[in-house]
Amino acid sequence: MKNSTKYLQEAKKIIPALSQTFSKAPYSYVEGIYPAYLSHGKGSHVFDVDNNEYIDYVLGLGPITLGYNYSPVNKAVKKQLSKGISFSIPHSIEVEASKKISSIIPDAEMVRFAKTGSDAGTAAVRAARAITKRNNIAYWGGGGVWHDWFTVITSRNEGIPKSLGKMIKKFEYNNIESLKILFEKWKGEIAAVYMEPMITEFPKKNFLIDVKKITKKYGAILIFDEVITGFRFAKGGAQELLKINADISVFGKGIANGMPLAAITGKRKYMEKFNDIFYSTTYGGETLSLAASIAVIDEIKTKPVIKHCWELGKKLISEFNELSNQIGVKIKMEGIPVRSKIVCRDDDDNPSILIKSLFYQEMVKRGVLLGPGYVFISYSHSQKDIKKTLEAAEKSFKIVKKAVNTKTVKKSLKGKPMKSVMKF
Numbered sequence: 001m002k003n004s005t006k007y008l009q010e011a012k013k014i015i016p017a018l019s020q021t022f023s024k025a026p027y028s029y030v031e032g033i034y035p036a037y038l039s040h041g042k043g044s045h046v047f048d049v050d051n052n053e054y055i056d057y058v059l060g061l062g063p064i065t066l067g068y069n070y071s072p073v074n075k076a077v078k079k080q081l082s083k084g085i086s087f088s089i090p091h092s093i094e095v096e097a098s099k100k101i102s103s104i105i106p107d108a109e110m111v112r113f114a115k116t117g118s119d120a121g122t123a124a125v126r127a128a129r130a131i132t133k134r135n136n137i138a139y140w141g142g143g144g145v146w147h148d149w150f151t152v153i154t155s156r157n158e159g160i161p162k163s164l165g166k167m168i169k170k171f172e173y174n175n176i177e178s179l180k181i182l183f184e185k186w187k188g189e190i191a192a193v194y195m196e197p198m199i200t201e202f203p204k205k206n207f208l209i210d211v212k213k214i215t216k217k218y219g220a221i222l223i224f225d226e227v228i229t230g231f232r233f234a235k236g237g238a239q240e241l242l243k244i245n246a247d248i249s250v251f252g253k254g255i256a257n258g259m260p261l262a263a264i265t266g267k268r269k270y271m272e273k274f275n276d277i278f279y280s281t282t283y284g285g286e287t288l289s290l291a292a293s294i295a296v297i298d299e300i301k302t303k304p305v306i307k308h309c310w311e312l313g314k315k316l317i318s319e320f321n322e323l324s325n326q327i328g329v330k331i332k333m334e335g336i337p338v339r340s341k342i343v344c345r346d347d348d349d350n351p352s353i354l355i356k357s358l359f360y361q362e363m364v365k366r367g368v369l370l371g372p373g374y375v376f377i378s379y380s381h382s383q384k385d386i387k388k389t390l391e392a393a394e395k396s397f398k399i400v401k402k403a404v405n406t407k408t409v410k411k412s413l414k415g416k417p418m419k420s421v422m423k424f
């Protein structure tokens with residue numbers, strides 16, 4: 001880790017928080033054991049600045065659906081690069097990319113672009129507030145929108161006017177009553193229901209249909225946050241998988257295999273509000289990301305990308321959990337094949353960050369990069385990757401088991417325990 005350590009020392013002098021993304025910073029991993037800096041990637045593997053190689057299940061926190069340094073996307077970006085990146089009036093690729101997205105996402109009658117999922121989520125909320133002339137938002141999800149309207153309800157809300165917090169009303173997934181109560185209590189004041197269509201729990205029979213009905217009944221807008229589920233759960237995102245449409249949807253991450261792109265899509269009658277509200281940014285039509293997105297969608301449409309991710313993820317989860325059962329450790333991969341999480345529990349069945357850190361330490365030593373959030377699979381992950389991962393897991397489970405049994409988990413941990421960056 002010589003080069004990683006050197007960069008980290010320099011970063012400490014010049015980069016507050018050490019990273020542009022909390023969840024990528026050294027403290028989110030096992031600091032001292034994990035590489036602090038990566039150099040390049042190929043397919044499902046990444047290489048750190050000391051040239052150690054890892055099978056990567058973090059995938060840039062989700063965007064890399066196809067794989068690193070993925071040839072058809074690279075080609076599309078290079079071709080566009082030779083023509084130019086940003087222009088003074090729109091480039092025709094904006095129309096092409098909008099049509100491409102509209103061809104794959106249900107009810108994407110119109111499309112606007114953004115650079116991050118947070119930008120897209122915020123734009124959708126602004127449009128909903130403008131359409132309904134109301135301020136409050138009924139919210140459910142796994143967090144993720146790092147702009148004021150949402151961040152105000154997290155533990156990292158310094159610098160945000162507290163009054164914004166009063167406008168966010170949380171409800172529970174698969175609990176339609178919790179949403180009804182909000183609409184009754186704040187009658188005529190809720191602009192939108194903003195939610196992920198699902199995280200890893202499937203909706204109960206009519207839950208999403210009822211959400212839609214209630215949202216309509218009270219004159220609000222239904223916004224689906226498909227930043228993680230889009231381009232991953234199905235070709236057309238969770239809406240296609242669950243056979244339900246929102247009024248406005250937001251996408252990010254997997255839309256361009258790592259290029260900075262997000263999108264707001266929806267029915268014409270709602271999207272036309274973007275004619276009026278001030279949603280406008282210099283790089284909104286930046287062409288390299290749009291070229292990447294067109295290439296991504298072509299890949300998803302013509303190759304079994306989604307099927308591959310579901311199948312490989314299913315194999316990984318079932319064999320990982322079978323091994324942990326056999327060995328007798330409380331380490332489980334929970335969730336669904338395309339979005340799972342590793343949960344490590346202590347003897348009292350409480351989630352343990354120390355046990356998790358030890359497990360992650362042993363996995364990264366064996367060339368498997370797991371992250372603080374979800375385990376993701378890309379189209380480039382192979383059966384060989386899964387086999388190697390399971391071999392690493394078997395060895396790591398045994399080490400963790402011994403440490404738990406001899407009460408030496410803390411002593412066995414050579415790096416710092418992982419830290420969560422905030423609470424919701």
Ligand SMILES: Cc1ncc(COP(=O)(O)O)c(C=O)c1O
Binds near residue numbers: 115142143145252
């Ligand atoms: C569900 C969800 N929505 C929105 C976002 C925000 O996306 P970005 O980090 O690109 O701003 C995230 C990011 O983690 C997310 O998980």
